[in-house]
Amino acid sequence: KTAAIVGCPFMGGQGKPGVDKGPIHLVEAGLTDQLTELGWKVKFDGHHQFESIDAASDPPIGILKNPRLVSRVCESVSKVVGGHAKAGELPVTLGGDHSLAMGTISGTLSAHPDACVIWIDAHADINTPETTDSGNIHGMPVSFLLGIGSKIPEFAWVKPLLKAERLVYIGLRDVDAGEKRILRENKIKAFSMHEVDKYGIGKVVEMALDHVNPKRALPIHLSFDVDALDPTVTPSTGTPVRGGLTFREGHYICEAIYETGLLVALDIMEVNPSLADPEGVKATVAVGCSLARAALGETLL
Ligand code: ARG
Numbered sequence: 001k002t003a004a005i006v007g008c009p010f011m012g013g014q015g016k017p018g019v020d021k022g023p024i025h026l027v028e029a030g031l032t033d034q035l036t037e038l039g040w041k042v043k044f045d046g047h048h049q050f051e052s053i054d055a056a057s058d059p060p061i062g063i064l065k066n067p068r069l070v071s072r073v074c075e076s077v078s079k080v081v082g083g084h085a086k087a088g089e090l091p092v093t094l095g096g097d098h099s100l101a102m103g104t105i106s107g108t109l110s111a112h113p114d115a116c117v118i119w120i121d122a123h124a125d126i127n128t129p130e131t132t133d134s135g136n137i138h139g140m141p142v143s144f145l146l147g148i149g150s151k152i153p154e155f156a157w158v159k160p161l162l163k164a165e166r167l168v169y170i171g172l173r174d175v176d177a178g179e180k181r182i183l184r185e186n187k188i189k190a191f192s193m194h195e196v197d198k199y200g201i202g203k204v205v206e207m208a209l210d211h212v213n214p215k216r217a218l219p220i221h222l223s224f225d226v227d228a229l230d231p232t233v234t235p236s237t238g239t240p241v242r243g244g245l246t247f248r249e250g251h252y253i254c255e256a257i258y259e260t261g262l263l264v265a266l267d268i269m270e271v272n273p274s275l276a277d278p279e280g281v282k283a284t285v286a287v288g289c290s291l292a293r294a295a296l297g298e299t300l301l
Protein backbone atom coordinates (compact mmCIF):
# COMPACT_ATOMS: atom_id res chain seq x y z
CA LYS A 1 0.00 0.00 0.00
CA THR A 2 1.31 3.35 -1.13
CA ALA A 3 0.25 6.86 -0.09
CA ALA A 4 1.17 9.77 -2.32
CA ILE A 5 1.45 13.13 -0.56
CA VAL A 6 0.24 15.93 -2.83
CA GLY A 7 1.32 19.18 -1.15
CA CYS A 8 -0.64 22.11 -2.54
CA PRO A 9 0.67 25.47 -1.35
CA PHE A 10 -2.29 27.39 -2.76
CA MET A 11 -4.40 30.27 -1.43
CA GLY A 12 -6.16 31.64 -4.52
CA GLY A 13 -9.60 30.39 -3.49
CA GLN A 14 -9.77 32.83 -0.58
CA GLY A 15 -8.14 36.04 0.61
CA LYS A 16 -6.08 35.27 3.72
CA PRO A 17 -2.36 34.83 3.13
CA GLY A 18 -0.72 31.92 4.93
CA VAL A 19 -2.95 29.02 3.93
CA ASP A 20 -0.45 28.34 1.14
CA LYS A 21 2.06 27.50 3.90
CA GLY A 22 -0.22 24.81 5.39
CA PRO A 23 1.24 21.86 3.46
CA ILE A 24 4.80 22.91 4.23
CA HIS A 25 4.05 22.93 7.97
CA LEU A 26 2.26 19.57 7.82
CA VAL A 27 5.23 17.93 6.10
CA GLU A 28 7.75 19.64 8.38
CA ALA A 29 5.81 18.33 11.38
CA GLY A 30 6.75 14.85 10.18
CA LEU A 31 3.67 13.62 8.36
CA THR A 32 5.54 11.49 5.82
CA ASP A 33 7.51 9.63 8.51
CA GLN A 34 4.36 9.21 10.59
CA LEU A 35 2.56 7.53 7.69
CA THR A 36 5.59 5.36 6.99
CA GLU A 37 5.45 4.19 10.60
CA LEU A 38 1.86 3.10 10.02
CA GLY A 39 3.15 0.73 7.36
CA TRP A 40 2.58 2.84 4.26
CA LYS A 41 5.07 3.31 1.48
CA VAL A 42 5.00 7.11 1.22
CA LYS A 43 5.74 8.98 -1.98
CA PHE A 44 6.53 12.66 -1.63
CA ASP A 45 8.64 14.44 -4.18
CA GLY A 46 8.21 18.02 -3.00
CA HIS A 47 5.29 20.37 -2.96
CA HIS A 48 3.36 20.97 -6.13
CA GLN A 49 4.64 23.94 -8.10
CA PHE A 50 1.89 26.05 -9.61
CA GLU A 51 2.13 28.40 -12.50
CA SER A 52 1.33 31.91 -11.40
CA ILE A 53 -1.03 34.26 -13.16
CA ASP A 54 -0.58 37.91 -12.27
CA ALA A 55 -3.64 39.65 -10.94
CA ALA A 56 -3.79 41.95 -13.97
CA SER A 57 -4.42 38.98 -16.28
CA ASP A 58 -6.96 37.45 -13.91
CA PRO A 59 -9.71 39.98 -13.27
CA PRO A 60 -12.85 38.80 -11.45
CA ILE A 61 -15.53 36.99 -13.43
CA GLY A 62 -18.73 38.33 -11.95
CA ILE A 63 -17.52 38.56 -8.35
CA LEU A 64 -15.42 35.36 -8.46
CA LYS A 65 -11.86 36.13 -7.41
CA ASN A 66 -8.78 34.70 -9.17
CA PRO A 67 -10.96 32.52 -11.39
CA ARG A 68 -8.35 31.59 -14.02
CA LEU A 69 -5.70 30.85 -11.42
CA VAL A 70 -8.02 28.64 -9.35
CA SER A 71 -9.18 26.86 -12.48
CA ARG A 72 -5.68 26.09 -13.78
CA VAL A 73 -4.33 25.03 -10.40
CA CYS A 74 -7.28 22.72 -9.78
CA GLU A 75 -7.00 21.25 -13.26
CA SER A 76 -3.37 20.35 -12.64
CA VAL A 77 -4.19 18.97 -9.16
CA SER A 78 -6.88 16.86 -10.78
CA LYS A 79 -4.34 15.32 -13.14
CA VAL A 80 -1.86 14.63 -10.35
CA VAL A 81 -4.44 13.11 -8.00
CA GLY A 82 -6.07 11.15 -10.83
CA GLY A 83 -2.68 9.80 -11.86
CA HIS A 84 -1.86 8.54 -8.37
CA ALA A 85 -5.34 7.05 -7.98
CA LYS A 86 -5.10 5.25 -11.33
CA ALA A 87 -1.74 3.83 -10.22
CA GLY A 88 -3.47 2.34 -7.19
CA GLU A 89 -1.95 4.84 -4.77
CA LEU A 90 -3.86 6.74 -2.11
CA PRO A 91 -3.45 10.48 -2.73
CA VAL A 92 -3.25 12.55 0.47
CA THR A 93 -3.70 16.15 -0.62
CA LEU A 94 -2.54 18.84 1.78
CA GLY A 95 -4.03 22.32 1.39
CA GLY A 96 -4.09 25.04 0.81
CA ASP A 97 -7.63 26.30 0.56
CA HIS A 98 -10.64 24.10 -0.09
CA SER A 99 -11.13 25.24 -3.70
CA LEU A 100 -8.47 22.57 -4.34
CA ALA A 101 -11.12 19.90 -3.77
CA MET A 102 -12.49 20.76 -7.20
CA GLY A 103 -9.24 19.25 -8.44
CA THR A 104 -8.85 16.40 -5.97
CA ILE A 105 -12.40 15.09 -6.36
CA SER A 106 -12.28 15.45 -10.16
CA GLY A 107 -9.08 13.41 -10.05
CA THR A 108 -10.60 10.74 -7.80
CA LEU A 109 -13.70 10.44 -10.00
CA SER A 110 -11.55 10.08 -13.13
CA ALA A 111 -10.02 6.96 -11.56
CA HIS A 112 -13.01 5.75 -9.51
CA PRO A 113 -16.20 6.94 -11.27
CA ASP A 114 -18.42 5.35 -8.61
CA ALA A 115 -16.66 6.99 -5.64
CA CYS A 116 -18.68 8.78 -2.98
CA VAL A 117 -17.58 11.94 -1.21
CA ILE A 118 -17.69 12.53 2.55
CA TRP A 119 -17.19 16.25 3.19
CA ILE A 120 -16.27 17.26 6.75
CA ASP A 121 -16.61 21.02 7.23
CA ALA A 122 -18.27 23.86 9.12
CA HIS A 123 -19.28 25.10 5.66
CA ALA A 124 -21.04 23.49 2.71
CA ASP A 125 -18.75 25.11 0.09
CA ILE A 126 -21.61 24.73 -2.39
CA ASN A 127 -22.21 28.34 -3.42
CA THR A 128 -22.67 28.97 -7.14
CA PRO A 129 -21.56 32.03 -9.08
CA GLU A 130 -25.12 33.28 -8.46
CA THR A 131 -25.31 32.67 -4.70
CA THR A 132 -21.79 33.52 -3.48
CA ASP A 133 -21.55 36.66 -1.35
CA SER A 134 -17.78 36.58 -0.95
CA GLY A 135 -16.64 35.62 -4.44
CA ASN A 136 -14.15 33.29 -2.76
CA ILE A 137 -14.02 30.08 -4.77
CA HIS A 138 -13.14 27.97 -1.69
CA GLY A 139 -16.82 28.44 -0.80
CA MET A 140 -17.91 26.96 -4.16
CA PRO A 141 -16.08 23.77 -5.26
CA VAL A 142 -18.99 21.40 -4.57
CA SER A 143 -21.37 23.24 -6.92
CA PHE A 144 -18.83 22.98 -9.73
CA LEU A 145 -18.40 19.23 -9.13
CA LEU A 146 -22.18 18.73 -9.18
CA GLY A 147 -22.63 20.90 -12.26
CA ILE A 148 -25.13 23.27 -10.68
CA GLY A 149 -25.13 27.04 -11.19
CA SER A 150 -24.14 28.99 -14.27
CA LYS A 151 -21.35 27.58 -16.40
CA ILE A 152 -18.17 29.61 -16.61
CA PRO A 153 -16.11 28.88 -19.74
CA GLU A 154 -12.84 29.16 -17.79
CA PHE A 155 -13.93 26.11 -15.76
CA ALA A 156 -15.04 24.01 -18.73
CA TRP A 157 -12.59 21.23 -17.78
CA VAL A 158 -14.57 20.50 -14.56
CA LYS A 159 -16.93 17.69 -15.50
CA PRO A 160 -20.10 17.36 -13.41
CA LEU A 161 -19.15 13.83 -12.36
CA LEU A 162 -20.40 13.98 -8.78
CA LYS A 163 -24.00 12.93 -8.20
CA ALA A 164 -25.91 14.58 -5.36
CA GLU A 165 -26.74 11.17 -3.82
CA ARG A 166 -23.03 10.29 -3.63
CA LEU A 167 -22.25 13.29 -1.41
CA VAL A 168 -22.72 13.65 2.34
CA TYR A 169 -21.68 16.33 4.82
CA ILE A 170 -20.80 16.17 8.51
CA GLY A 171 -20.11 19.13 10.79
CA LEU A 172 -22.01 21.96 9.08
CA ARG A 173 -22.91 25.05 11.11
CA ASP A 174 -22.30 28.08 8.86
CA VAL A 175 -24.33 27.54 5.73
CA ASP A 176 -25.37 30.56 3.65
CA ALA A 177 -29.06 31.05 2.79
CA GLY A 178 -28.50 30.26 -0.88
CA GLU A 179 -26.57 27.13 0.07
CA LYS A 180 -29.43 25.90 2.28
CA ARG A 181 -31.73 26.20 -0.70
CA ILE A 182 -29.29 24.28 -2.92
CA LEU A 183 -28.97 21.49 -0.34
CA ARG A 184 -32.74 21.22 -0.10
CA GLU A 185 -33.49 21.40 -3.82
CA ASN A 186 -30.88 18.78 -4.65
CA LYS A 187 -31.83 16.56 -1.68
CA ILE A 188 -28.23 16.52 -0.48
CA LYS A 189 -27.75 14.71 2.81
CA ALA A 190 -26.08 16.78 5.51
CA PHE A 191 -25.44 16.11 9.18
CA SER A 192 -24.98 19.45 10.88
CA MET A 193 -23.67 19.91 14.41
CA HIS A 194 -27.31 19.64 15.49
CA GLU A 195 -27.41 16.01 14.37
CA VAL A 196 -23.98 15.34 15.90
CA ASP A 197 -25.35 16.59 19.24
CA LYS A 198 -28.60 14.67 18.85
CA TYR A 199 -27.33 11.25 17.74
CA GLY A 200 -23.67 11.22 18.66
CA ILE A 201 -20.82 10.95 16.18
CA GLY A 202 -20.87 7.14 15.98
CA LYS A 203 -24.47 7.06 14.78
CA VAL A 204 -23.96 10.05 12.47
CA VAL A 205 -21.04 8.40 10.65
CA GLU A 206 -23.08 5.21 10.31
CA MET A 207 -26.05 7.14 8.88
CA ALA A 208 -23.76 9.09 6.56
CA LEU A 209 -22.27 5.85 5.21
CA ASP A 210 -25.74 4.28 4.94
CA HIS A 211 -26.74 7.20 2.72
CA VAL A 212 -23.78 7.38 0.31
CA ASN A 213 -22.52 3.84 0.58
CA PRO A 214 -25.36 1.54 1.70
CA LYS A 215 -23.63 -1.69 0.70
CA ARG A 216 -20.22 -0.48 1.89
CA ALA A 217 -18.88 -1.27 -1.56
CA LEU A 218 -18.07 2.09 -3.15
CA PRO A 219 -14.69 3.84 -2.96
CA ILE A 220 -14.64 6.82 -0.54
CA HIS A 221 -13.06 10.24 -1.01
CA LEU A 222 -12.76 12.01 2.37
CA SER A 223 -12.41 15.79 2.12
CA PHE A 224 -11.61 17.20 5.55
CA ASP A 225 -11.62 20.95 6.20
CA VAL A 226 -9.94 21.47 9.57
CA ASP A 227 -12.46 24.22 10.38
CA ALA A 228 -14.98 21.42 10.94
CA LEU A 229 -13.32 21.05 14.32
CA ASP A 230 -14.02 23.57 17.04
CA PRO A 231 -11.75 26.64 16.96
CA THR A 232 -10.47 25.61 20.39
CA VAL A 233 -8.99 22.54 18.66
CA THR A 234 -7.91 24.00 15.29
CA PRO A 235 -7.70 27.77 15.78
CA SER A 236 -5.31 28.43 12.90
CA THR A 237 -7.70 28.41 9.96
CA GLY A 238 -9.20 31.14 7.82
CA THR A 239 -12.91 30.86 8.58
CA PRO A 240 -13.30 29.43 12.11
CA VAL A 241 -16.84 28.92 13.41
CA ARG A 242 -17.62 28.18 17.05
CA GLY A 243 -19.59 25.12 18.06
CA GLY A 244 -17.56 22.58 16.09
CA LEU A 245 -16.52 18.96 16.34
CA THR A 246 -14.40 17.94 19.31
CA PHE A 247 -10.91 16.53 18.83
CA ARG A 248 -12.26 13.00 19.32
CA GLU A 249 -15.29 13.46 17.05
CA GLY A 250 -13.01 14.57 14.23
CA HIS A 251 -10.65 11.67 14.72
CA TYR A 252 -13.51 9.21 15.14
CA ILE A 253 -14.77 10.10 11.65
CA CYS A 254 -11.34 9.36 10.17
CA GLU A 255 -10.96 6.11 12.12
CA ALA A 256 -14.42 4.89 11.11
CA ILE A 257 -13.78 5.60 7.45
CA TYR A 258 -10.45 3.82 7.61
CA GLU A 259 -12.24 0.82 9.10
CA THR A 260 -14.47 0.53 6.01
CA GLY A 261 -11.37 -0.31 3.99
CA LEU A 262 -12.83 1.83 1.19
CA LEU A 263 -10.83 5.06 1.46
CA VAL A 264 -9.21 5.95 -1.88
CA ALA A 265 -8.34 9.63 -1.36
CA LEU A 266 -7.94 12.09 1.49
CA ASP A 267 -7.80 15.90 1.63
CA ILE A 268 -6.58 17.82 4.68
CA MET A 269 -7.53 21.43 3.95
CA GLU A 270 -7.46 25.01 5.26
CA VAL A 271 -4.56 24.76 7.72
CA ASN A 272 -3.32 28.37 7.83
CA PRO A 273 -0.23 28.61 10.06
CA SER A 274 -0.38 32.42 10.21
CA LEU A 275 -3.69 32.90 12.01
CA ALA A 276 -3.04 31.93 15.63
CA ASP A 277 -0.41 32.30 18.34
CA PRO A 278 2.52 29.85 18.09
CA GLU A 279 0.79 27.38 20.38
CA GLY A 280 -2.43 27.49 18.36
CA VAL A 281 -0.51 27.05 15.11
CA LYS A 282 1.34 24.07 16.50
CA ALA A 283 -1.89 22.49 17.72
CA THR A 284 -3.64 23.01 14.38
CA VAL A 285 -0.77 21.51 12.39
CA ALA A 286 -0.52 18.58 14.80
CA VAL A 287 -4.24 17.89 14.44
CA GLY A 288 -3.94 18.03 10.64
CA CYS A 289 -1.29 15.31 10.90
CA SER A 290 -3.20 13.20 13.41
CA LEU A 291 -6.40 13.33 11.32
CA ALA A 292 -4.41 12.03 8.35
CA ARG A 293 -2.88 9.28 10.49
CA ALA A 294 -6.31 8.27 11.81
CA ALA A 295 -7.70 8.06 8.27
CA LEU A 296 -4.72 5.92 7.26
CA GLY A 297 -5.07 3.42 10.03
CA GLU A 298 -3.68 4.72 13.29
CA THR A 299 -5.60 3.17 16.16
CA LEU A 300 -5.72 4.03 19.86
CA LEU A 301 -4.87 0.52 20.96
N1 ARG B 1 -19.82 30.39 2.82
C1 ARG B 1 -18.70 31.30 2.84
C2 ARG B 1 -18.32 31.68 1.41
O1 ARG B 1 -18.87 31.15 0.48
C3 ARG B 1 -17.51 30.70 3.56
C4 ARG B 1 -16.86 29.54 2.89
C5 ARG B 1 -15.72 28.97 3.69
N2 ARG B 1 -15.09 27.88 2.99
C6 ARG B 1 -13.98 27.25 3.39
N3 ARG B 1 -13.51 26.31 2.57
N4 ARG B 1 -13.38 27.51 4.53
O2 ARG B 1 -17.48 32.52 1.22
Ligand code: MN
Binds near residue numbers: 227239
Ligand atom coordinates in the same frame (compact mmCIF):
# COMPACT_ATOMS: atom_id res chain seq x y z
MN1 MN C 1 -14.86 25.35 6.14
Ligand code: MN
Binds near residue numbers: 174175176
Ligand atom coordinates in the same frame (compact mmCIF):
# COMPACT_ATOMS: atom_id res chain seq x y z
MN1 MN D 1 -21.21 32.20 5.81
Ligand code: MN
Binds near residue numbers: 123
Ligand atom coordinates in the same frame (compact mmCIF):
# COMPACT_ATOMS: atom_id res chain seq x y z
MN1 MN E 1 -14.25 23.93 3.31
